[in-house]
Amino acid sequence: MLRASTLEGRPVVTLHGESPHEIKDVVFSTDAGDVLGFTLRNHGFLGGPVPRALSWGDVHGLGPDAVVIADEQVLSVDHDLPSGGDVIRDRVITEGGTRLGEVVEVVISAGAEAEVVGFEIRPSEAFRGGSTDNVFIPLPDTLAISGENIVVPDTAADYVRDDLTGFGAAVDDFRAQLGKGS
């Protein structure tokens, strides 16, 4: 489990051990909450942006210290990532119409099959009884997003965690429960 913003500045490393670029920004799709890919920049303090992007499907492995790709060739096509956006500050609302809070961070699972698994949200007053500490909310596999609001199943609120420890298990439990319900 890692926060998407922590990937900024992480090296993109090929399986050969070369690092052509580093991550500039994470690009999210505005309709499903998925990660579309990454924009890139050259290494270093003054590293300028490069006209290459890394699409999510070409990521070999993603972890806290690097984004691993098979080789530089996956970057050589001048991909235009679909213009993505940013879900930060979107409102999270349950299907039943309760406002849970607003998105502060996107949480990604690490490893070979990395995906968006949750959001860190600043809770609304009603949701956490006035506590303003951020909490982590798990997401279903697919999600309705309008660019302003993100709708989650009512039961997502039952699987909220205060920190990332144990959040992976909460995501699994939440998704298992959704699978049973449908």
Add this chain to the structure above:
Amino acid sequence: MRWNQIIGRDVVDTSTAESLGTVDGFVIDPEGSAVVAILVGSRVVSWSDADGIGADALTLTGADLLHDPTSDLERRAVDGGHPIGKRVITEDGVDIGTVADVEIDPSSGAVQQLVLVDDDVRGSRLIGVGSFAVVVSSPGRRAADDDDEDLDGLSKAELYELAQDQDLEGRSSMTKQELIDALS
């Protein structure tokens, strides 16, 4: 034998007794996890062409065995693609340490261990040796063939992480071998 012990040894042509240079590095083929050539300045000699690696010198039967780099691997090695001092990154993007030395089988050239600062990693996990990093396979991602073998090849830090995932009791005081035994 250790990489760092061999570096700097004289390379001697046994047919003329001339000194041809010093051992400046090795060319590692990550696919076979083995040293395939030795760097002498900006030239290379195949591992199989080296006559002997003695305590003081590497001997060759002729100077003509030294050649300019021809393969990509050799070119990359001449351009600085050696593992010493590089960080080790798993294919899942986790930094597990920095290479301090490399343990090489003196007869076959097989890379047995990457020796990290306080840890080590089995050589067969090598995927790539580049100018930025050494890339190694992630536990459980490649070889579904031998699970216990897999544990053996992990660094202590990686074993500890697995122990944490399984909430293994007493893990913080265990040695590497104890962690392997408890996890298998």
